Amino acid sequence: MLSSGIGGLVNPQKLSNTFKTNKNISIGSTTLKTYIDYCSDAFLIEEAKRYDVKGRKYIGTPMKYYFTDLGLRNALINFRQIEKTHLMENAIYCELRRQGFNVDVGVVTVNGKDENGTSYRKQLEVDFVCNKGSRRCYIQSALNLPSQDKIEQEINSLRRIDDGFERIVIVGESLISNRDANGILFMSIYDFMLNDL
Numbered sequence: 001m002l003s004s005g006i007g008g009l010v011n012p013q014k015l016s017n018t019f020k021t022n023k024n025i026s027i028g029s030t031t032l033k034t035y036i037d038y039c040s041d042a043f044l045i046e047e048a049k050r051y052d053v054k055g056r057k058y059i060g061t062p063m064k065y066y067f068t069d070l071g072l073r074n075a076l077i078n079f080r081q082i083e084k085t086h087l088m089e090n091a092i093y094c095e096l097r098r099q100g101f102n103v104d105v106g107v108v109t110v111n112g113k114d115e116n117g118t119s120y121r122k123q124l125e126v127d128f129v130c131n132k133g134s135r136r137c138y139i140q141s142a143l144n145l146p147s148q149d150k151i152e153q154e155i156n157s158l159r160r161i162d163d164g165f166e167r168i169v170i171v172g173e174s175l176i177s178n179r180d181a182n183g184i185l186f187m188s189i190y191d192f193m194l195n196d197l
Contacts, residue, residue, distance in 0.1 A: 009062035124157035
């Protein structure tokens with residue numbers, strides 16, 4: 001199930017419930033967490049913790065897990081579920097780790113009021129919060145940006161971060177690197193993979 005859900009939030013208790021419901025197999029959440037830890041100890045997967053960007057603290061479960069070798073991941077699931085969006089996100093994670101970054105998943109909490117005046121609170125995700133020494137950057141992964149709505153969706157969380165660190169959108173198609181009016185850098189996956197940040 002980890003193989004088919006790369007880039008998704010994983011909670012051992014929910015995994016346990018899924019096994020019970022879909023497979024009629026009873027596996028405790030503690031046992032599943034132990035299996036996940038075994039895979040991590042064997043360097044098959046790595047855990048990315050959730051980090052509250054504005055509160056500057058780590059959030060407990062759920063976590064995200066990324067495969068260290070996408071070829072093994074694909075073989076494990078018989079080369080089905082080849083979702084380019086998730087594979088690209090996993091490849092970006094692996095490249096960031098290769099470049100020496102510690103990588104977490106960011107959460108930006110937004111408070112506001114809707115058109116009826118009702119207060120709301122929602123959490124926006126930043127795909128990667130990358131730290132190396134005193135350096136930090138925030139990265140969103142987007143397979144493509146076919147419309148202004150999609151661009152807005154990808155940069156919504158990045159726009160709400162105002163700590164002065166680099167904000168980047170990595171796009172899975174060829175484009176010339178450029179910055180928007182908010183200072184957010186847009187770059188192609190090709191430029192990212194060929195050049196260190």
